Amino acid sequence: MGGHLIRDFAAIGRADRPMAGGKGASLGELTRAGIRVPPGFVVTTAAYERTLASIDPEAAARARIAALPPGDHAAVARVTAGVRARIASADPPAHVRAAIIDAYRALGAGALVAVRSSATGEDSEDASYAGLQDTYLCVRGADEVVDRVRACWASLYNDHSVIYRLRRGHGEDGLAMAVVVQRMVDPRCAGVMFTRSPTTGDRSVVAVEACWGLGSALVSGDVTPDSYVVSKVTGEIIKRTISAKLRAHRRDPAGAGVVTTDVPEDLRTRPCLDADELRALVRLARRVEDHYGAPQDIEWAIAGDLPAGANIVVLQSRPETVWSGRAGAAPAAAPKARAFDHVLDALSNRGAAD
């Protein structure tokens, strides 16, 4: 492995966020915890820093950005476009490039990989900018991988990211981006799951959404997924909605890249998960949540070419932010002097909360 420039997932933990970014640290943490994660590596922030140092040795470009007035969108667009173009096109230092290529080759000859940016910022920031533009699926070939890594680096200078930093006065020093390179699975179906209800915040359930093919169809809103709410405690399916899943994202059969396809008629209204798979997903969700000790938002896939029992993989897990970020809700009830006071108060139309 390429030392500090590249880190295998297995060599990363959650404390490594500063050099592996949120996604990378999480995938490393999950791998270490024994959760099935497709193999991969992180191109660390050090690799980014070396590269930027070679492109912008005096940090002049960064200084120019830092001096931009946040309200002047046109100026931001003009300046950042130049920076992005340079990062995306300039060759990284030879040893950085070699390290990425070596690591990629170690994933297998001609491996199909996903290349995803892994920001080092806060979770909320992460969540705000987690976007498809920073994720490249079904990438094949060493040169292609290097190109996508550079594109991820460049995404740090997206207009909206820059404007956000300018507004917040975050500055451009110490800013860095890690990139995750992960072997693709060929999913029969995929989706997301939350270890609490996204609609009510109920922590006793896991909410699962699933679509045919790659989960990107679901994340991008190209398909209405099947959705389930399952009790963590009893395993019962509390709600189950099977939708007409008209489209799927799949790897381009020509080799690399993603294509959107029509789902064959007979599969559209068929549930993409069976009861065993759903159970296994819920078990997995609980395990990940237990590991982190906090509600999680998990991307998963079921590989079509792996046997049942070994075919469910986690592609990403991040802290659930919507409900966790809310101020603590009023408690459902507080103890009373005598147990039956709860009944007396309820039947006397006195609120249960007093």
Added chain:
Amino acid sequence: MDQTGNAGTTARAFPLPSEITDVPGAEGWRSMYPYFTRFQPEDDQRFWFYNAMHFPEPMPAFDVITAEVPYTAIGANTARVFSFPTTLGIEHRIVNGRVYITAIPVLDPAEVERRAADFARRAGIYYENWDRLYEGWKTRMRALIDEIESIEIPALPDLEDIAVVENSTGVAQNHYVRENYHRCLDLYSKMWHHHTEFLMLGYGAYVVFFEFCKKAFPEIPDQTVARMVAGIDVIMYRPDEELKRLARLAVDAGVDDLFTEGTDPASILEALRSRGAAGARWLAGLDEARDPWFHVSTGDGFYHHHRSWNEDLTVPFAALPRYIALVRAGESLERPTDELKRERDRIVAEYRELLTSDDERAAFDQMLGLCRVVFPYVEDHKFYCEHWFTTRFFQKIRRFGELLHRFGVLADADDVFHLHHTEVDQALTDVMLAWAAGGAVLGGAHFQPIIAERRSMLDKLRDWSPPPALGPVPEALNDPAVKMLWGVTAQTLEAWSSEIVDELEIHGYAASPGVVEGTARVLRDVNQIGELRDGEILVCPVTAPSWGPVFGKIKAAVSDIGGTMSHAAIVAREYGMPAVVGTGHATKRIKTGQRLRVDGDRGIVRILG
């Protein structure tokens, strides 16, 4: 639902009581019921719902006592004894033979406050001494059962026994006709006072725990909350346990071949008697089970034709072939009580752990603890009251029917149930007078045509589809007991009142999870239970606890009425079979033989064809 709830606006989804027309051919239905059960003009201003849970069939004239007496007792306890703050009692009305009810709320906040003070003191005494008082309750209930059992129906011989003279008792037999008849009614009334003595306090504990769980875990299914409070060793499982024991005994004694599906109990008993020692051994085992465990009603104890297993062995014998087959296959029929208990405790512990603070956990512990205190009464009282006592009560009334039959008032002893209890009083007086005077009994000519007409009217009334509710929908339906017991909530009203959008889909409460497909068997009446075949889906107006054993035969259960705490729901969950309850109209919309998909996860029944 439109919240204005004004009668006469578009919000009104149910007919007014005054808009209900008589069923053709049954215009004389009013003659069966007392004047105070009739809808009054001002009742149009109030909201009523059809109590299909207790009264799924048109009421025979005598059987209205099962509405009249419970409502005198429950109201006495809520309104006058315990002073429930927000509600007085329940009023009932009968139209076309169907019982509609409404609760009388206390609306004045000052009055609620005053009542609350009394309620706190009075309910507090019961909650604080629950176990001791419940022990006393059981003793009193057993005494009532013994007493009604001991009531004799005077034989009215031509000449009184010499003992009447020797002991100078001075009171002739005909006196005891009325006294003993009245004692039956009085004991029935006392039983209901005791029944409702603890009932609402018990449900109160459940309701607060339910509401708490729903607030803390908005997605938690009702059935899961029910599982947390459910007791494992409850009396209502005993009759079924006895059947399993008898199944094992049949195999053990080598008489199991006699129990084949569809054979009537009398033939089986006959065959057993000709099987020598082995047959005798099984029959002895049966006798052991019969008292008290076969004093279980085939229904919910609200109709005279809800006979006990002891009176009609069809239901228990219908369950035996399957249990015997399981015993032969080497399966254990034991309820895994330890496992059930462990699983219940695990569920409780995990939800408790998921609560967000120690304060919430402390409140959870208090509420659940209180449920556990009241649970034995809530689960077991039905066996004492609706089953053991009530089947005895109807048996005694039937014996008075035999007396009336013997004296020519009735063509058949069971016709006594076509007379209101005050009419039975009159008929008995007629017999008492005729016996004393040596004159003619006049009741035959008077009552027999009336009974013939009532019988024909009941047949016609049976085909009437009662609206699930009448009158303007209230702004808020917040009586927790109504919600728990009857499964009537704002949502149910909406479902009842909305047009049927998809003719093939029926919605109800998801009472027990799972999805299965199978063939429907619609049983309008518990006496049809012998028609049920292995693997069918039971569709019935209301599922009663004693149907428990046949749950082993069926794939799923669907009912018109009932909430997730109804006993049927609990039994279905324990049998691990899907159940959808409180559908409102399933028995009307489903025909025997149709293919159904019952989705107990979502509370949906789909007619497949």
